[in-house]
Amino acid sequence: MIRALMIALLLAAPAMAQERLKVSAVAYPLAWMAEGIGGDLVEVTFPVPADADPAFWRPNIAAIAAFQQSDVILLNGAGFADWTAKASLPRRALTDTSAGITDRLIETEAITHSHGDDDPHSHAATATFLWLDPAMAQAQADAVHHALSRRMSAGQETLDAGHAEVTASLTALTAQAEAIAASHGGTRLLASHPRYQYLARAARLEVTAVSWASDAVPDADQIAELSALQQQTGAAIMLWEETPPDAAIEAVAALGLTSVLVPTLANRPETGDYATVLAEALARLSAALAE
Amino acid sequence: MSGALFLAWAHIWHHRWRSLILVLAIALIVVVPVTVSRVVDAAEADLSARAEATPLLIGARGSRLDLVMSALYFGEDQPDPLPYQASEDVWDSGLAIAIPLYQRFYAEGAPIIGTSLDYFDLRGLRIADGRGLTVLGDAVLGAAVAAERGLSVGDHILSTPENLFDIAGSYPLRMPVVGVLAPTGTPDDAAIFVDVKTTWVMAGIGHGHEDVEGGASAGILQYAEITPQNIDSFHFHGDVGSYPITAIIAEPWDQRSSTILKGRYLDTSGPAQIVDPEEVMSGLIETVFAIKDVLDWVVRIVGGAAALAVVLALHLTFRLRAREMQTAFRLGAGRFATLQLLLAEALLLGGAAVMLAGAVIWISQPYLSGDAVQLLTR
Numbered sequence: 001m002i003r004a005l006m007i008a009l010l011l012a013a014p015a016m017a018q019e020r021l022k023v024s025a026v027a028y029p030l031a032w033m034a035e036g037i038g039g040d041l042v043e044v045t046f047p048v049p050a051d052a053d054p055a056f057w058r059p060n061i062a063a064i065a066a067f068q069q070s071d072v073i074l075l076n077g078a079g080f081a082d083w084t085a086k087a088s089l090p091r092r093a094l095t096d097t098s099a100g101i102t103d104r105l106i107e108t109e110a111i112t113h114s115h116g117d118d119d120p121h122s123h124a125a126t127a128t129f130l131w132l133d134p135a136m137a138q139a140q141a142d143a144v145h146h147a148l149s150r151r152m153s154a155g156q157e158t159l160d161a162g163h164a165e166v167t168a169s170l171t172a173l174t175a176q177a178e179a180i181a182a183s184h185g186g187t188r189l190l191a192s193h194p195r196y197q198y199l200a201r202a203a204r205l206e207v208t209a210v211s212w213a214s215d216a217v218p219d220a221d222q223i224a225e226l227s228a229l230q231q232q233t234g235a236a237i238m239l240w241e242e243t244p245p246d247a248a249i250e251a252v253a254a255l256g257l258t259s260v261l262v263p264t265l266a267n268r269p270e271t272g273d274y275a276t277v278l279a280e281a282l283a284r285l286s287a288a289l290a291e
Numbered sequence: 292m293s294g295a296l297f298l299a300w301a302h303i304w305h306h307r308w309r310s311l312i313l314v315l316a317i318a319l320i321v322v323v324p325v326t327v328s329r330v331v332d333a334a335e336a337d338l339s340a341r342a343e344a345t346p347l348l349i350g351a352r353g354s355r356l357d358l359v360m361s362a363l364y365f366g367e368d369q370p371d372p373l374p375y376q377a378s379e380d381v382w383d384s385g386l387a388i389a390i391p392l393y394q395r396f397y398a399e400g401a402p403i404i405g406t407s408l409d410y411f412d413l414r415g416l417r418i419a420d421g422r423g424l425t426v427l428g429d430a431v432l433g434a435a436v437a438a439e440r441g442l443s444v445g446d447h448i449l450s451t452p453e454n455l456f457d458i459a460g461s462y463p464l465r466m467p468v469v470g471v472l473a474p475t476g477t478p479d480d481a482a483i484f485v486d487v488k489t490t491w492v493m494a495g496i497g498h499g500h501e502d503v504e505g506g507a508s509a510g511i512l513q514y515a516e517i518t519p520q521n522i523d524s525f526h527f528h529g530d531v532g533s534y535p536i537t538a539i540i541a542e543p544w545d546q547r548s549s550t551i552l553k554g555r556y557l558d559t560s561g562p563a564q565i566v567d568p569e570e571v572m573s574g575l576i577e578t579v580f581a582i583k584d585v586l587d588w589v590v591r592i593v594g595g596a597a598a599l600a601v602v603l604a605l606h607l608t609f610r611l612r613a614r615e616m617q618t619a620f621r622l623g624a625g626r627f628a629t630l631q632l633l634l635a636e637a638l639l640l641g642g643a644a645v646m647l648a649g650a651v652i653w654i655s656q657p658y659l660s661g662d663a664v665q666l667l668t669r
Contacts, residue, residue, distance in 0.1 A: 086426055092388055
């Protein structure tokens with residue numbers, strides 16, 4: 001009885017003391033969801049530097065210690081931010097936001113390697129940018145709502161209202177993706193990086209990706225590779241995760257490809273938020289497809 | 292009376308070796324039953340406290356006592372391993388906090404306990420020096436491990452190899468000591484704590500590339516070490532849910548959750564069992580008390596016999612001193628004075644024995660608790 005009381009007090013402590021629930025996220029969209037759902041009840045931390053890729057960011061000891069102090073740690077799952085698999089994080093705080101949708105994850109090319117003289121073996125790889133499919137993002141938002149609700153002893157109405165707002169935004173994005181699917185489903189596109197698997201599935205597009213650094217001008221070999229892919233697919237649009245140099249845009253334009261900026265949103269955008277930036281990107285894509 | 296005490300002391304001093312033996316014999320008659328009683332009481336208190344602080348335990352079906360002793364006291368007899376998924380299932384049920392424990396390896400003769408950070412919260416373990424577990428490969432030492440081995444933050448420990456000829460299997464892991472726990476007076480003081488994932492690396496389930504120092508063919512000193520330079524290459528094979536653990540501490544949210552959780556393990560054909568450590572320990576304590584009852588009778592009989600022997604020895608001593616007493620009588624000492632002399636001598640001897648027994652009991656008191664539990668748990 002005493003133990004149960006102590007647990008209840010521990011769980012209720014943040015709300016009782018009018019302290020905000022400390023939430024940490026490994027990807028920006030998860031932070032956006034937590035901010036939207038939790039509102040003033042939560043203090044959301046997304047510690048990845050603006051110039052770092054959250055998928056490959058390596059936190060130092062102090063940053064991991066800060067994560068350990070969180071009441072809720074939002075993971076993307078699907079192997080995203082694999083530093084979390086090599087760090088000691090309190091299990092009571094962890095929430096894998098894709099745990100309930102593992103059957104909807106997209107497998108990618110397996111990574112093969114060997115240890116010493118052993119036979120080579122493969123690790124299955126999974127596409128990680130789930131939130132580019134608004135329907136997948138909705139499932140993640142539901143998981144965030146559930147995690148916050150479990151941790152908060154008060155303020156459920158606030159959480160429910162925030163969840164409803166986030167859901168409305170995601171529903172609008174889903175409608176945009178479905179509209180693209182309805183009018184341009186099956187269209188083939190090229191991408192500068194293999195990160196659009198979920199967006200492609202949501203909008204029923206076929207995206208073939210190269211692996212270019214988005215801030216560099218492609219060299220002749222890369223242009224030749226892209227040209228071959230363009231001829232093979234008949235694609236007329238090239239997706240970029242960041243605004244490329246003008247020379248890069250001109251180089252792909254010479255192949256007959258229209259450049260369209262579709263940020264992957266793993267990190268916090270300079271302006272706007274997940275919903276507005278993705279909505280703008282989908283609008284740009286829709287307009288480019290209509291041309 | 293002071294004259295009687297003077298004469299008694301003079302007699303005791305004259306026969307000091309004989310008197311010393313008598314004092315030791317009387318002191319033993321006092322020390323033995325009191326110590327036995329205190330050992331059992333201390334063991335009961337320790338066992339009860341640790342069990343009460345551990346809500347529920349889940350482990351592979353088998354001996355309930357082995358499971359409790361392994362998870363609470365890090366005993367050497369390990370239950371069969373359980374898949375890690377069993378721990379995740381408890382989390383997914385929403386009924387309890389689940390804390391995995393994996394005990395298989397040793398370093399510096401101390402058990403390595405693979406667990407999650409939640410264990411430190413449950414036990415109220417505080418870092419006295421350094422920091423807590425942060426990344427794969429970190430080790431935090433219990434206070435006694437650090438003190439007895441002279442280890443501190445910045446040192447390294449090497450896990451004991453299971454099989455020197457297991458070239459394809461697990462290598463010993465060299466781990467940095469990143470923290471030392473404050474003493475707690477519990478078995479946690481005598482353990483080394485690592486993340487459960489680190490124990491899976493020791494088990495060969497997770498590994499990095501080119502991580503064996505000295506080369507696999509060197510055959511002299513081979514160990515793996517997780518460093519900032521190679522940590523990115525470390526990865527695990529297979530389904531995490533299938534990785535081994537030896538027990539799960541389950542901390543239900545409330546009584547209702549506890550009841551529902553227990554109900555999920557009622558099927559005796561299932562691979563896992565759930566036990567209430569307090570219940571198992573009370574069974575053990577009952578056994579200890581049954582043994583204590585027998586011991587009490589043995590001590591009473593032996594003590595009684597020893598006391599009779601002491602009385603007999605005193606009686607014979609006084610008989611031998613009959614001529615001495617007669618001389619005193621002739622010199623004018625009355626029967627009361629003679630009785631005073633004998634009483635003073637008995638008082639001095641008995642007093643010395645009681646003081647000696649008290650000192651022994653007082654000095655041994657701090658050692659009784661931990662050693663008593665070790666006697667029962669090893």
